[in-house]
């Protein structure tokens with residue numbers, strides 16, 4: 511399994527990239543922006559990894575235990591309050607590719623290791639568990655941590671992470687749903703945005719120290735990604751977004 515996940519990001523870590531670089535996984539290929547290659551080679555340079563108990567003032571995660579009585583039976587549920595979020599399906603009609611983002615996700619890395627070790631790890635062997643295991647391919651997305659219209663937050667994320675400048679009237683709402691129903695119940699609003707090469711204003715890659723790589727996925731590979739039995743680190747929102755796009759928007763082959 512680990513080998514398969516690492517194959518997912520293999521090719522991304524060559525010292526000198528061909529232009530542009532292509533990452534293969536399970537028969538699919540992702541075309542990475544050569545312009546943001548610099549970020550791409552740095553995202554797995556994880557060192558000095560350690561765990562600490564979560565401080566109470568975390569701006570991102572607040573743990574609670576909820577008590578309630580259901581049909582006369584007293585119950586409790588341990589839960590986490592996290593930010594709501596937006597995610598955007600982006601299709602470049604010039605290149606006929608979906609635009610996704612690749613990044614190191616500490617929670618995914620932790621999830622992979624704790625699944626393997628069976629318990630909550632306290633230390634991590636970076637040789638045994640290469641940081642590439644925590645790299646995901648996802649929709650462009652962002653947390654709702656400011657009081658702005660959700661579609662405006664989506665517009666900003668498209669610009670910051672992927673580098674396309676589009677007005678909000680070109681971003682359409684797709685669905686609103688709850689993710690993490692067992693632990694967080696956070697709301698995510700899914701948008702769709704069609705861009706062209708003319709909308710591109712920078713190479714994306716995120717802000718404030720984020721290390722994000724833009725990934726272009728052609729539609730054949732998008733279909734293959736959803737093949738029965740696929741094992742990926744991508745979240746359900748990404749798989750849903752691709753499926754929605756293929757069902758509702760993709761040009762007929």
Ligand SMILES: O=c1ccn([C@@H]2O[C@H](COP(=O)(O)OP(=O)(O)O[C@H]3O[C@H](CO)[C@@H](O)[C@H](O)[C@H]3O)[C@@H](O)[C@H]2O)c(=O)[nH]1
Nearest residue numbers: 570593594595596597648649651652653696718720745747
């Ligand atoms: O513990 C944390 C958590 C977040 N951040 C920062 O907050 C940013 C949040 O990034 P943003 O791009 O706004 O959101 P995402 O990390 O992309 O996550 C959103 O998009 C994901 C993919 O759909 C969803 O799974 C998440 O629930 C949703 O919040 C990060 O980059 C960090 O800079 C930290 O520094 N520490």
